[in-house]
Amino acid sequence: MNAQWRRRLWSTMFIIGFFVLWEVLCWVFHVSDIVVPKPSQVIVTLIQRAPALWPHTLQTLYTTMVGFAFGIVIGIALGVLIGSSRLAYDVAYPLLVGFASIPKVAVVPIFVLWFGAGTVPAVLTAMIMCIFPIVVNVATGLATTEPELEDVMRALRATKTDILWNVGLPRTMPFFFASLKVSVTLAFVGTVISETVASNRGIGNVMMIASSNFDVPLVFAGLMILAFLGVALYAVFSFIEGRITGWAHRKDEFAMG
Numbered sequence: 001m002n003a004q005w006r007r008r009l010w011s012t013m014f015i016i017g018f019f020v021l022w023e024v025l026c027w028v029f030h031v032s033d034i035v036v037p038k039p040s041q042v043i044v045t046l047i048q049r050a051p052a053l054w055p056h057t058l059q060t061l062y063t064t065m066v067g068f069a070f071g072i073v074i075g076i077a078l079g080v081l082i083g084s085s086r087l088a089y090d091v092a093y094p095l096l097v098g099f100a101s102i103p104k105v106a107v108v109p110i111f112v113l114w115f116g117a118g119t120v121p122a123v124l125t126a127m128i129m130c131i132f133p134i135v136v137n138v139a140t141g142l143a144t145t146e147p148e149l150e151d152v153m154r155a156l157r158a159t160k161t162d163i164l165w166n167v168g169l170p171r172t173m174p175f176f177f178a179s180l181k182v183s184v185t186l187a188f189v190g191t192v193i194s195e196t197v198a199s200n201r202g203i204g205n206v207m208m209i210a211s212s213n214f215d216v217p218l219v220f221a222g223l224m225i226l227a228f229l230g231v232a233l234y235a236v237f238s239f240i241e242g243r244i245t246g247w248a249h250r251k252d253e254f255a256m257g
Helices: 003-028 039-048 050-084 086-100 108-115 119-143 147-155 160-198 203-212 216-244
Strands: none
Touching: 003 039, 039 050, 039 216, 050 086, 050 119, 050 160, 050 203, 050 216, 086 119, 108 119, 108 160, 119 160, 147 160, 160 203, 160 216, 203 216
């Protein structure tokens, strides 16, 4: 067994051990279901409520991915602009930091006022949650491009667009994919925030109704679904990152992917 498979085996064992320990502690200390349900109860709830949960899961996934896609487009555009222009950096960066510091739950009512309750506020909330990490990482990648590479391109009579396309953006790819793995989880957070405030569909809405009915196993079932979706998309982007930016990794002992 090579080191990679051994590492995966150990990680799987630790994850299973975590849920086993959770189950045992609930039994030993007689923890009430209203406080913390057992993992077995959560799994039973997922199986029993699967037909009802499935449409809400698809709604949350769809909303998150649409908002995430818009966030990628806007984040790349702003990141390239800020990373390529000192003036844009001085003007736009403080505004972005200030906007990112605003609690997004405070922005949702404004979106509801503008667009009404439903999918649109959830898409916009997911979008604004993931823009900032993408902008920061893309701008950082462009700002840390080796000057020697740019000098070589200028010696070959390359334009600024040529340098950006052939040197800047490729060197930014490791930063970009790192931001995607962070942003996709933030996008789920934004979607759920909006669904709990201004939607009648989605996992966030299910969790809000379940909590008001003291159906804690269903609340934890919603958390499990969100965790699974987040991990699955994180794994997808890690796989794509490994195929596209494998050249940037010098070692993998502490690799994030």
